[in-house]
Amino acid sequence: DAGVIQSPRHEVTEMGQEVTLRCKPISGHDYLFWYRQTMMRGLELLIYFNNNVPIDDSGMPEDRFSAKMPNASFSTLKIQPSEPRDSAVYFCASSFAGQMNTEAFFGQGTRLTVV
């Protein structure tokens, strides 16, 4: 498996524009996590899904952020409208809830810059 795949790797957009980040989890994994990382706040969980259903979205900053998981192999994180303070690296991770308490595997992230 190629691991967790995120796209794009880099995104530069103007304030007010809509931004969509994409994630393909590892095949067979049933948990998917979206994190945001900034220098000031470190790694923060935004939302996570189990079997395509959102379990905890308390980390989503505000209504401008939305996340979907239409099927087991794809998830999106959308910001509309984007603001400069949304500039960060966004990571997606997936894991499998098997018999053991298994680890999460992270993608390489999307570096978002809003100007």
Next chain:
Amino acid sequence: DAKTTQPPSMDCAEGRAANLPCNHSTISGNEYVYWYRQIHSQGPQYIIHGLKNNETNEMASLIITEDRKSSTLILPHATLRDTAVYYCIVRVYGQNFVFGPGTRLSVLP
């Protein structure tokens, strides 16, 4: 909030063992201890995890105290490529991974 406490930074000489401590004094019986690391601008990388027994894999060893209130990650022969931020996380099955600020390990030549 993270349930762990780690020193903000540590240095280690190349080729020596790096011992990274973590305090998790409020850990509950069903929480596992996980270690991840993040090399500059890359996604966090899983290292090892355990419940109460010591664990070893090809990357590292995890030593958990008998009362489970602290643990130590051991990199037996640190290399320059081990320079990274190391995160200690406690997690219950099925819940998310909460990252604290971690320990910035610098391996020095």
